[in-house]
Amino acid sequence: MLGSIKGLKTTLSTMIRKPVTAEYPIPEKRLDIDKRFMGFPALLWDYSNDEPYCTGCMVCIRECPTLCMSATMSDNERFSEGKSTRKKIIESFEINLSRCIVCGICVDVCNFDAIEMSHEHELSKLKRNLNRVNLETLIDMGKQFQKKIGWKPLQIRNIGDPNLREHLKLKAKAEMAKISMKDGETKDHISNANDNLSSREGNSPQ
Amino acid sequence: MTWITAAWYVVGAFGLIVFLSITVMVLTWIERKFLARIQQRMGPMRVGPHGTLQPIADVIKLITKEDILPSWADRPIYWIAPLAIFVPAIAIWVTIPFSESLVLQNLDLGLFYIVAISILSVLGLVMAGWGSANKYAMLGALRAVGQLISYEIPFIMAILGVAMLSQSLSLIDIVNDQSRIANIIVQPLGFFIFLVAGLAELGRTPFDIYHAESEVVGGPFVEYSGAHWAIIQLAEYVNTFAVAALIALMFLGGWSWPSMPFSGLAYNLLSLMWFLVKIYGVVLLIFWIRGTYPRLRIDQLMSFGWKVLVPVSFINIIFTGIVQFYNLHWSILTLLSLISIFVISYLIYKRPNASYKQNSIKIVPAKDATELPPENYGESNAR
Numbered sequence: 157m158l159g160s161i162k163g164l165k166t167t168l169s170t171m172i173r174k175p176v177t178a179e180y181p182i183p184e185k186r187l188d189i190d191k192r193f194m195g196f197p198a199l200l201w202d203y204s205n206d207e208p209y210c211t212g213c214m215v216c217i218r219e220c221p222t223l224c225m226s227a228t229m230s231d232n233e234r235f236s237e238g239k240s241t242r243k244k245i246i247e248s249f250e251i252n253l254s255r256c257i258v259c260g261i262c263v264d265v266c267n268f269d270a271i272e273m274s275h276e277h278e279l280s281k282l283k284r285n286l287n288r289v290n291l292e293t294l295i296d297m298g299k300q301f302q303k304k305i306g307w308k309p310l311q312i313r314n315i316g317d318p319n320l321r322e323h324l325k326l327k328a329k330a331e332m333a334k335i336s337m338k339d340g341e342t343k344d345h346i347s348n349a350n351d352n353l354s355s356r357e358g359n360s361p362q
Numbered sequence: 363m364t365w366i367t368a369a370w371y372v373v374g375a376f377g378l379i380v381f382l383s384i385t386v387m388v389l390t391w392i393e394r395k396f397l398a399r400i401q402q403r404m405g406p407m408r409v410g411p412h413g414t415l416q417p418i419a420d421v422i423k424l425i426t427k428e429d430i431l432p433s434w435a436d437r438p439i440y441w442i443a444p445l446a447i448f449v450p451a452i453a454i455w456v457t458i459p460f461s462e463s464l465v466l467q468n469l470d471l472g473l474f475y476i477v478a479i480s481i482l483s484v485l486g487l488v489m490a491g492w493g494s495a496n497k498y499a500m501l502g503a504l505r506a507v508g509q510l511i512s513y514e515i516p517f518i519m520a521i522l523g524v525a526m527l528s529q530s531l532s533l534i535d536i537v538n539d540q541s542r543i544a545n546i547i548v549q550p551l552g553f554f555i556f557l558v559a560g561l562a563e564l565g566r567t568p569f570d571i572y573h574a575e576s577e578v579v580g581g582p583f584v585e586y587s588g589a590h591w592a593i594i595q596l597a598e599y600v601n602t603f604a605v606a607a608l609i610a611l612m613f614l615g616g617w618s619w620p621s622m623p624f625s626g627l628a629y630n631l632l633s634l635m636w637f638l639v640k641i642y643g644v645v646l647l648i649f650w651i652r653g654t655y656p657r658l659r660i661d662q663l664m665s666f667g668w669k670v671l672v673p674v675s676f677i678n679i680i681f682t683g684i685v686q687f688y689n690l691h692w693s694i695l696t697l698l699s700l701i702s703i704f705v706i707s708y709l710i711y712k713r714p715n716a717s718y719k720q721n722s723i724k725i726v727p728a729k730d731a732t733e734l735p736p737e738n739y740g741e742s743n744a745r
Binding site for chain 2: 158160163164166167168170171173174175176177179
């Protein structure tokens, strides 16, 4: 008997609380996506040099387990003009997002920081083939993603602007020298640090 | 009967049906929202602002849906059953007054009429269950008969207690009699009995045994779809509203205010508003109960009905009779009612005849496994 009154009290207290529902498709009411979220792959844009990072090396295409990508490569005219460090540049790129299984292998194998798992994850389309995205869309997705999480390049050697690249290299070398001055005895560490500079775990030099 | 009275009946009946249909749409929306808030959801949000147009969308969907006839169905009975449920539900409203002057036809035996008509809906449920030629529908119909008939007794007895207090079966007289003190204060026991028996009559949640989705997949209405199902659903909500209105009229003082500063048209409008506020308050209480309690078992329902509610409703009438006969002050009846509520609650809580001892399981440690289980192993003392 007392329990039934307690039950009414419990429901009354939950009634007063705010609902926990997020009304999903409404843009301003949906929940934020985590920064670490892995959506579909997107091509990143090199803002220092106004061209994509991707050179069309086809590594991701060869490694893709579902064969959902295809690309073509062309000579980069800006390299011959001395404005870029990339000899080759991507000409066309297509991903069939309906086929993509969001495994992230393309990101792991890319040598140029050119592809990244973006936050794009909604694919409802009226037809089966409408999820094929071309280079423009991929770069748009990448730009949105870069803007959203404040993306910065991880490796100095991937920076397209030749002057900036040389500058950053010198700066990094100077930092290394500082460390070796401080800690001269452990030379192994220094050589390790030099290796780390060009690895993904290293601090962003920019 | 003159032409004017005939016209008044036609217009009034039409207006009543329109009013009740709109009310039912509002009620479905309120129920969904209210239950959602109890479960910390939002309920309908998409159609219209805060889902206010959801009932209209539901009606359109139900009307345009295909009406399916099971091949083994008993056709005439199957098609008439929704009407047999719907007509009594509407017919009750003929004599329920909205205010002192706004009533289709006040009857001197109004409460008697309501009781007589409301029991008719059982017939509709049985027809629906039989006509569907479906085992779940048949089981649901049988459950409905058992439940509704056994709860009709405390239902009528609670009404009788109120009728004894005001010496009338006319609802307007009953409301006017409560202009000073509402019956819920004089007779809390009667209110409790009427609320519980009313919930059981409606088949709302703690007593929704005959259309339990998890047991008999919707009871007598399994096979219905489209407009026929809509009519059955309409009748259920009209009945809910009717019971809420009866509670408001018989126990909460209907449209009577504590003190009314207005007169004339303003008085009528305000009393109508006040009455509707009371009804909706009771409706919310019913929805709140629905959001809180789980469903009873059929044997619990029957034992609660026959062992608790029926004797208690007789006690209520005896107390009322004693107080009326000796012309005692009304507060003595309040006191007696409250005392009996507490005594009954205590008795239910203690359950002197029930035994919770269960020795059906005995745990034997593995190292003593050579010991044999006792002779009476597996027997239970539980009822």
